[in-house]
Amino acid sequence: MPQLSLFLIVKDRFETPIEDCFMSRSQRGLFELYRENPERADRLIFGRIAHPDRRGFLRGAGLAAMGAAIGAAIPFHRNMPAGFIPLALAESDDVIAGKDGLTILNDRPINAETPPHLLDDAITPTARHFIRNNGHPPVDVSAETWTLTIDGLVDTPLTLSIADLKAKFEVVERALTIECGGNGRAFFDPPAKGNQWTFGAVACSKWTGVRLVDLLKAAAVKDGAVYTAHYGADTHLSGDPEKRPISRGVPIAKAMDPNILVAFEKNRAPIHPMNGSPLRLVVPGWPGSCSQKWLTRIQLRDVVHDGAKMTGTSYRVPNRPVAPGEKVDKADFVIIHAMPVKSLITSPQSGLQGADRSIEARGHAWAGDRTVKSVAVSIDFGATWSEATLDDPVNPGAWQNWRAAVDFPGPGYYEVWARATDDHGMSQPHAIAWNPKGYLNNSMHRISVTVA
Amino acid sequence: MTRWLIGFAALAISAALFGASASDDDFGGLPDGEGREEVFVICSGCHSIKLVVQQGLTRDSWQESLDWMVEEQGMPEMDAETHARVLNYLAENFGIDHRPPR
Numbered sequence: 001m002p003q004l005s006l007f008l009i010v011k012d013r014f015e016t017p018i019e020d021c022f023m024s025r026s027q028r029g030l031f032e033l034y035r036e037n038p039e040r041a042d043r044l045i046f047g048r049i050a051h052p053d054r055r056g057f058l059r060g061a062g063l064a065a066m067g068a069a070i071g072a073a074i075p076f077h078r079n080m081p082a083g084f085i086p087l088a089l090a091e092s093d094d095v096i097a098g099k100d101g102l103t104i105l106n107d108r109p110i111n112a113e114t115p116p117h118l119l120d121d122a123i124t125p126t127a128r129h130f131i132r133n134n135g136h137p138p139v140d141v142s143a144e145t146w147t148l149t150i151d152g153l154v155d156t157p158l159t160l161s162i163a164d165l166k167a168k169f170e171v172v173e174r175a176l177t178i179e180c181g182g183n184g185r186a187f188f189d190p191p192a193k194g195n196q197w198t199f200g201a202v203a204c205s206k207w208t209g210v211r212l213v214d215l216l217k218a219a220a221v222k223d224g225a226v227y228t229a230h231y232g233a234d235t236h237l238s239g240d241p242e243k244r245p246i247s248r249g250v251p252i253a254k255a256m257d258p259n260i261l262v263a264f265e266k267n268r269a270p271i272h273p274m275n276g277s278p279l280r281l282v283v284p285g286w287p288g289s290c291s292q293k294w295l296t297r298i299q300l301r302d303v304v305h306d307g308a309k310m311t312g313t314s315y316r317v318p319n320r321p322v323a324p325g326e327k328v329d330k331a332d333f334v335i336i337h338a339m340p341v342k343s344l345i346t347s348p349q350s351g352l353q354g355a356d357r358s359i360e361a362r363g364h365a366w367a368g369d370r371t372v373k374s375v376a377v378s379i380d381f382g383a384t385w386s387e388a389t390l391d392d393p394v395n396p397g398a399w400q401n402w403r404a405a406v407d408f409p410g411p412g413y414y415e416v417w418a419r420a421t422d423d424h425g426m427s428q429p430h431a432i433a434w435n436p437k438g439y440l441n442n443s444m445h446r447i448s449v450t451v452a
Numbered sequence: 453m454t455r456w457l458i459g460f461a462a463l464a465i466s467a468a469l470f471g472a473s474a475s476d477d478d479f480g481g482l483p484d485g486e487g488r489e490e491v492f493v494i495c496s497g498c499h500s501i502k503l504v505v506q507q508g509l510t511r512d513s514w515q516e517s518l519d520w521m522v523e524e525q526g527m528p529e530m531d532a533e534t535h536a537r538v539l540n541y542l543a544e545n546f547g548i549d550h551r552p553p554r
Contacts, residue, residue, distance in 0.1 A: 108500035186552065191508040193517060196552040237498040238526030 038083020050082035098272050100127040105195045109133035109237060109245075110274060113183075113200035116445070117349035119364070122394075122401050123175055124203040126267050131274040132180050132201060134309065135245025138233035138294050143270070143278035148215075148262065152229070152299035155220035162264050162279060169210035169218070173268075174261060174284075175398035177204040177366045179339055181287030181315050184432075184441025190325045192438025199344060199445060204364065204399040207282045209263030213256045215298075221252070225300040228255045229307055230281060230292035247307030248289050248315065252300070254337070257369075259284055259397040262295065284397030285338050285368040287315050287439075310335070317435045324434040338368030341428055342442040343375055343402070343420035350447035355408070357451060362403035365390065365420035373425075375402040378417045382430070385419070408451045417446045481505045481553070487541030490534055498527065504542070508550035511543040 034041040042048040048062025056078040057063040063077055066086065074080065102112040112131045119128060143162050151157040160168070180201035185192050228249040236243035254260075261282045263271065271277040276293030283290040289309060309315060316333035343365035348355065365372040371393065376385040388404035408414055421427040428444045476483055479492045480501025495504050509517065518539065521527035530538060 104502070105506065106500050106502045108496075108502075190510070190548050191551070193507060193509060193513065195503065196506040236526065239498075240526045243526055 034083065034085050042083055048082075051078075054082040055079055098127060099131070099274070100125075102128070102130065103198075103200070105197065109135060109137075111195045113197055114203070115349075116199045116344050116346050116363075116447075118346075119200060119203070119344060120346040120362070122364075123267070124205045126205065126269065126272050126275070129203040129205055129266075129272065129275055130180065130201045132195075132288055133234070133245075133274065134289075135234040135236050137273060138235070141233075141273060141277050141294065143264070146278050146296075148279060148295060149297045150215055150219040150300075151297070152301055153222040153225040154216075154300055155222060156218065158215065158219050160215075165210050165215075165262065165264065169214045171208060171210060172261070173206055173208045174259065174282075175204055175206050175394050176259070176261065176282045176284040177202065177397060177399045178282060178284065178288045178291055179203075179342075179366070181289060181336055181339070181439045182437075184443070185438035187432060187441060187443070188324075188434060188438045189432075192436060194438060201288070202342075202344070202366075202399075204366075205266050206268065207261050207263040208265035208268065209261040209282070211258050212260040212262055212281065212298075213258050215262060216255060216300075219300075221300055224302045225252050227251055227301045227303065227305045229299040229301050229305040230290070230295065231297040231299070231307075232276075232280075232292045233294040233296050244308045246289060246292075246309045247305070248292065248310050249301070249305035249307065250283060250286065250290050251304075251337075254283075254286070257283075259395075285366070287336050287339065289315055304335070313437050315439065316437070317439055321433060322435065326436075328436055336439060338370070339366075340440055340442040341365070341367040341370065341372060341420050341422040341426050343372075343418045343428065343445060345416060345418050345445050345447050348447065348449060352447075352449045354452040355449050357408050357410070359406050359408075359449070360403055361388075361406045361416050361418070362401070363418060363445075364399040364401055365418075366399040367420065367422035367426075370422040370424060370426075372400045372420050373423045375404075375418060375420045377404040377406065378419070379406060379408060379414050381415060382417055388418070408449075411451050414449045414451060415446050416449055417444050419444050483545055485541055485545055487537035490538050491541050494527070494530070494534075494538060498525070504546065506552040507546050508548055508552075509542075509546060510548050511539070514539055514542045514546070 042062065046062035046066045048066065049058040050056060051058050066074065101118045102114055105111045105113060110131055110133050114128050114130050146162055147159050149159045180197060182194055183197045183201035185194060186196035186198045229247060230249055231247050234245050236245050262279065263282050264279050265271065266275065271280060279295045280293045281291045281295050313330060313333050315336050317336060318328045319332050319334045322328055344363045345361055346363040347361065348359060361377055365375050372390065375388040375390050377388050378385045386404065388402040390402045391400050393400050406416060419428045428442050430444060432441050432443050479488055480496065482488050482492055482501060492501060495501060522529050
């Protein structure tokens with residue numbers, strides 16, 4: 001049985017109280033029902049009745065329903081305990097634990113972004129870091145048994161535990177910006193396929209780990225290596241063990257960037273399960289997909305990596321500007337490298353009513369591998385601009401915080417626009433440079449303010 | 453195939469248990485229409501319907517998506533009739549003018 005449908009019907013019939021929260025009401029209700037009385041919940045939600053030994057499905061009662069909810073048959077169903085929520089359905093509960101205020105775009109796999117005003121912190125708290133999953137996260141994420149293998153075109157292949165990483169390599173902490181390549185896709189017209197991210201698939205948390213370049217030096221990369229290939233422990237949505245949900249890489253020159261970390265902590269705590277616990281890559285300034293989560297292996301290759309979501313049109317844009325809606329030949333797509341200059345207004349929250357005439361606007365700005373040189377703010381639809389105060393990044397790879405005193409001339413409706421310019425003179429555009437897959441939208445962020 | 457049979461069986465069970473008063477919510481937000489059941493069962497085999505209802509695509513683009521799902525993402529191939537119902541439903545309900553629920 002489709003979990004949402006059956007549950008909603010159950011909810012209506014039995015008047016189970018449903019709390020309003022950001023996760024889907026039905027999913028939340030499922031957990032409440034199970035907490036109250038697991039075996040009753042089995043019966044209500046799936047029509048399940050267990051055998052007298054409290055395992056399995058008596059005469060198959062509820063088995064088809066649970067299988068449909070999970071999306072697969074359950075070969076060992078005879079062993080499944082009564083009153084048991086399959087982990088495949090329990091995933092959403094993990095999002096709630098440790099995340100706060102995120103907008104869920106997709107709940108299987110979980111993809112969630114953060115509203116701009118909740119990204120106001122200089123360093124993004126773990127609870128406010130977006131989630132982009134391509135497959136199902138691994139179930140076993142024990143840091144004690146986790147290993148990372150570096151192999152392929154190296155003289156000394158390495159297999160290292162997390163304890164080895166900490167013992168054998170310098171451990172560093174860096175604030176690093178990760179942004180999904182598709183952040184801002186929701187504003188494409190015509191629309192582009194995929195999760196419709198608005199503004200909040202970006203974050204800058206503090207990551208602790210070892211430098212990728214140090215691992216590559218220890219493994220002694222051979223001359224012919226041109227690309228890395230990253231592998232994680234997440235599994236494909238279809239359940240096919242031969243398929244990988246995502247396996248991307250970076251050119252060898254980028255892999256040597258000392259700002260790239262193999263991280264085992266975030267904000268001085270274990271990494272959140274949905275953000276790649278216990279080990280992940282953090283490649284600041286490049287599409288988030290380069291920052292493989294649940295990292296198990298980095299292979300050095302003598303060709304551009306052709307793993308899942310490296311080829312076709314994934315994380316690629318046309319090699320020239322194209323008209324909105326234009327058909328582009330696959331051969332004309334190129335791999336995205338660094339992300340373009342961009343900024344976000346994180347205070348005030350868009351839609352502010354009754355604002356004072358003088359307020360502070362603030363936010364962050366970032367520019368892929370570059371540095372942001374200036375941020376300007378307009379309150380008159382871009383006719384005039386004034387310079388904001390812009391901080392240096394706390395370290396290379398971190399976003400830069402900015403703030404501006406804004407004085408409105410009188411009551412009425414205003415929009416505050418922010419525009420960042422990088423150290424190569426590139427500024428954020430007004431309009432979206434449309435591309436078929438909806439990547440790299442760095443158009444200016446606008447918020448509305450009504451002054452009393 | 454097994455997965456789909458289970459899905460269809462489940463829908464049948466649902467209808468039998470709770471009557472025919474299905475709402476959009478029962479199908480993850482998919483609006484009523486010919487082909488809704490197939491779309492629900494086939495797409496939610498791997499991912500949430502939340503991914504479907506975010507999209508606004510041309511018929512060609514939906515066709516490409518279905519091809520991609522079969523060729524690269526492990527979706528079982530549909531018979532011609534099912535394929536047509538699924539494609540029609542998606543193109544009609546999630547066409548180029550559709551915008552994601554906010």
